[in-house]
Each structure stands twice: as structure tokens, then as C-alpha cells.
Amino acid sequence: MSKKKKFAKESLVTKTELVLPNDTNTLNNLMGGRLMHWMDVVSAIAAQKHSNRIVVTASVDNVSFHAPIRLGNVVTLVAKVTRAFNSSMEVHIKVSAEDVPSGQRFDSNEAFFTFVAVDENSKPTGVPELVPESDEEVLLFDGALRRRQLRLVLAKRMKPNEAIELKSIFNID
Numbered sequence: 001m002s003k004k005k006k007f008a009k010e011s012l013v014t015k016t017e018l019v020l021p022n023d024t025n026t027l028n029n030l031m032g033g034r035l036m037h038w039m040d041v042v043s044a045i046a047a048q049k050h051s052n053r054i055v056v057t058a059s060v061d062n063v064s065f066h067a068p069i070r071l072g073n074v075v076t077l078v079a080k081v082t083r084a085f086n087s088s089m090e091v092h093i094k095v096s097a098e099d100v101p102s103g104q105r106f107d108s109n110e111a112f113f114t115f116v117a118v119d120e121n122s123k124p125t126g127v128p129e130l131v132p133e134s135d136e137e138v139l140l141f142d143g144a145l146r147r148r149q150l151r152l153v154l155a156k157r158m159k160p161n162e163a164i165e166l167k168s169i170f171n172i173d
Ligand SMILES: CC(C)(COP(=O)(O)OP(=O)(O)OC[C@H]1O[C@@H](n2cnc3c(N)ncnc32)[C@H](O)[C@@H]1OP(=O)(O)O)[C@@H](O)C(=O)NCCC(=O)NCCS
Pocket: 056, 057, 058, 059, 085, 086, 087, 088, 089, 114, 116, 124, 151, 152, 155, 157
């Protein structure tokens, strides 16, 4: 039987948060850990919407913080599944912030999360195929295979010589 297919846009999740005193460090900047918690939850909902399953976080790729988010800023998180494999899904999340009184908006950071859909016994289970539509979705879909191979090699779950697509970008035979 052929696998069910779903569009990338069906997994889109957006969350908006106001940075309150309890979210900040002593410099009045949003704590990195609080932001990562919001990112984890929003990305997990995107993966749940794609798979209609409970999901667990398998890995998070390098998160870096380009600019501090300040007390009182409004934070927007936008997540979408980029590609689905067997039981795992890669989710791309973008974070931006706005200083509402001045109307100044800026990009804060982005990351790729990998979630695994699990069944009632917490065992990995199959997920629908993802169909990208927009140019950005196609670009993210195409890059997802290389990113998957890189993270599986780093996690020692794949031998470097099996990472065919990854090797091709370095022109290694
Ligand atoms: C993620 C987890 C379900 C994988 O289970 P497993 O028994 O090792 O399953 P498998 O080896 O069959 O791998 C299942 C999928 O996970 C993916 N996976 C496993 N480790 C991974 C990693 N470090 N990064 C990315 N994907 C990973 C595999 O590539 C595979 O994907 P596929 O089915 O699409 O090909 C399991 O390791 C787990 O439950 N981890 C804890 C999850 C958790 O508690 N998260 C919260 C952390 S604080």
C-alpha cells in the first residue's frame, strides 16, 4: 500500500510570546533555555500535526543566538516540517522578535529539530510522506537528506562512508 502524503503547509505552527521578567536573565535578556523550550514545543506540535502521532525529540541541530531578545519584546516562532523519513521528521523553526513601541523587528535565530513518531508502546512508527510546494519548502526538503546524514554520522548512527549525499557536497569519492 502506498504511503499517505501530506503537504508541508499542513504542519505550519506559529506561536507568539511576550517576554516577561520571569523569562529573563540578570541583563534583562530572554534566557536561552526558555527560548529553546518554546522552540521545542512549537516544533513538536508541527511534527505532531504532520504525523498525527505523539512525537519525541531525537535531536536538535546547532542553535546559535544572533541577537539578544529583550524584556518586553514580542517573540514569534514559526515551525514547519521540511521532510519526513520513516518514523522521523525534520522541523525547521525560525524565531523573530519585535520591539513593539518602536516597531523594530529582527530575526533572532533558527534551528532544525528532529522528532520521531512513536506508537502506544513508545516504539518508532511510520509517518506520512511530506510534499513540499513553495520554492523555500523545496529547498529545505532537498537539503534535509544531507542534514539527516550529518546528524546521524555525528550521533554515530551512520557510518561516514554511508553518507552518500553528504559526501557529494565535499566532492569525496
Ligand atoms: C529517538 C528514539 C525514539 C529512537 O529510537 P530507536 O529505538 O533508537 O529507533 P531507531 O534506531 O529505529 O531510529 C528511529 C528513528 O530515529 C532516528 N534517530 C535516532 N537517533 C537520532 C538522532 N540522534 N538524530 C536524528 N534522528 C535520530 C533514526 O534515524 C530513525 O529515523 P527513521 O525511522 O526516519 O529512519 C529513542 O532514542 C528515544 O526514545 N530517545 C529519547 C527521546 C526523548 O526522550 N526525547 C526528549 C529528550 S530530553
